[in-house]
Amino acid sequence: MPPKRKRADESVATTTRTTRSSARAMSVDTAPSVASASTPVNTMSTLSEVEGEADEPPPPKKGRAKKGGTSRAKGKNKIQPTTANEAQSQDVNDNEPSTSNNTKSKKRAPEPYTPAGAASLFSSYTDPDDLNVIGPEGFERLCSDMDISLEGALPLVLAWQMNASEMAKISKDEWQTGMEELQIACLEYLALALHDVEDMLLLNKPPLKHPAVTPARTKKKTVPSEPYNRVRYWKYAADTNKAFSELYSYCFNLAKPAGARNIDMETASAFWSVLVVPQYPVMKEMLEFINDKGTYKGVNKDLWSMILEFCRTIQPDLSNYDADGAWPTMIDNFVEWKTSRSKVDREEPAAPMDVDE
Numbered sequence: 001m002p003p004k005r006k007r008a009d010e011s012v013a014t015t016t017r018t019t020r021s022s023a024r025a026m027s028v029d030t031a032p033s034v035a036s037a038s039t040p041v042n043t044m045s046t047l048s049e050v051e052g053e054a055d056e057p058p059p060p061k062k063g064r065a066k067k068g069g070t071s072r073a074k075g076k077n078k079i080q081p082t083t084a085n086e087a088q089s090q091d092v093n094d095n096e097p098s099t100s101n102n103t104k105s106k107k108r109a110p111e112p113y114t115p116a117g118a119a120s121l122f123s124s125y126t127d128p129d130d131l132n133v134i135g136p137e138g139f140e141r142l143c144s145d146m147d148i149s150l151e152g153a154l155p156l157v158l159a160w161q162m163n164a165s166e167m168a169k170i171s172k173d174e175w176q177t178g179m180e181e182l183q184i185a186c187l188e189y190l191a192l193a194l195h196d197v198e199d200m201l202l203l204n205k206p207p208l209k210h211p212a213v214t215p216a217r218t219k220k221k222t223v224p225s226e227p228y229n230r231v232r233y234w235k236y237a238a239d240t241n242k243a244f245s246e247l248y249s250y251c252f253n254l255a256k257p258a259g260a261r262n263i264d265m266e267t268a269s270a271f272w273s274v275l276v277v278p279q280y281p282v283m284k285e286m287l288e289f290i291n292d293k294g295t296y297k298g299v300n301k302d303l304w305s306m307i308l309e310f311c312r313t314i315q316p317d318l319s320n321y322d323a324d325g326a327w328p329t330m331i332d333n334f335v336e337w338k339t340s341r342s343k344v345d346r347e348e349p350a351a352p353m354d355v356d357e
Contacts, residue, residue, distance in 0.1 A: 117185030
């Protein structure tokens with residue numbers, strides 16, 4: 001009896017079931033476990049390799065992306081984390097403060113000049129008993145905040161730039177006028193302006209280079225090339241000797257008590273040590289002479305001016321000094337003291353005594 005033939009539909013059904021079963025087995029064997037992965041896995045590439053065996057690729061599905069895949073948030077240019085572990089790590093990182101951003105935020109940029117800003121800065125150092133003046137305590141705090149030593153020349157330069165009429169005091173009007181001319185409303189630029197003047201007039205450093213003049217632009221706003229208004233500085237640079245003479249003369253009036261004609265020798269010596277000594281070493285010897293004598297108690301305007309003239313015109317070795325010149329008596333006495341001391345220094349040392357062998 002011939003064997004029964006299988007029906008065509010049963011064969012087709014069996015083949016279809018076998019193919020689908022094999023495909024499912026392949027999918028289970030080859031697909032990675034996202035939950036157990038410790039590093040991000042590109043699941044999109046893995047799925048494309050499995051689907052590449054089919055004759056026709058399935059149409060792309062719309063909607064939410066599968067877990068473990070990479071996708072872009074709608075309307076945002078941000079890559080989403082590929083695993084649950086990475087997503088958790090990303091959330092932790094987002095909650096942590098940014099050290100670099102915090103550091104930058106602490107460094108405040110110097111404030112541009114405004115009258116209100118200058119007035120606010122002034123009020124930080126005013127005398128509690130008189131809000132219209134920065135007194136000695138406020139003046140000391142102001143210098144300290146700018147890292148300026150009270151024993152140097154910079155406090156005198158500060159008073160000069162504000163055109164202060166009293167020692168270690170700045171009135172509100174003096175402050176507003178000085179800061180408006182300098183176009184400064186912050187300590188950073190004020191300290192910079194003072195150091196610029198000191199470097200050029202007291203330390204004999206070359207002046208800053210004058211910026212090139214550019215044609216004005218009417219349509220675009222240009223950023224200022226200088227941190228403060230250096231018009232006054234360029235005026236000093238044009239004639240540094242004249243500028244220093246102005247500072248030197250101002251300091252005498254600053255140190256002189258109201259109604260007096262002289263300043264005491266102690267104050268004058270302190271001013272000379274920071275104003276003149278750095279430029280003219282002979283002034284250091286003159287201060288030594290004054291201390292040795294101990295008889296000079298005060299300095300008038302004429303002596304104050306002639307001291308600077310002497311340092312500028314007379315050679316350190318006194319070779320061009322004219323004894324018949326119209327020099328103050330104190331200067332004549334100094335020349336005599338220095339000459340006699342130089343003779344002693346030039347004398348040959350005594351011959352050594354013979355020592356028996």
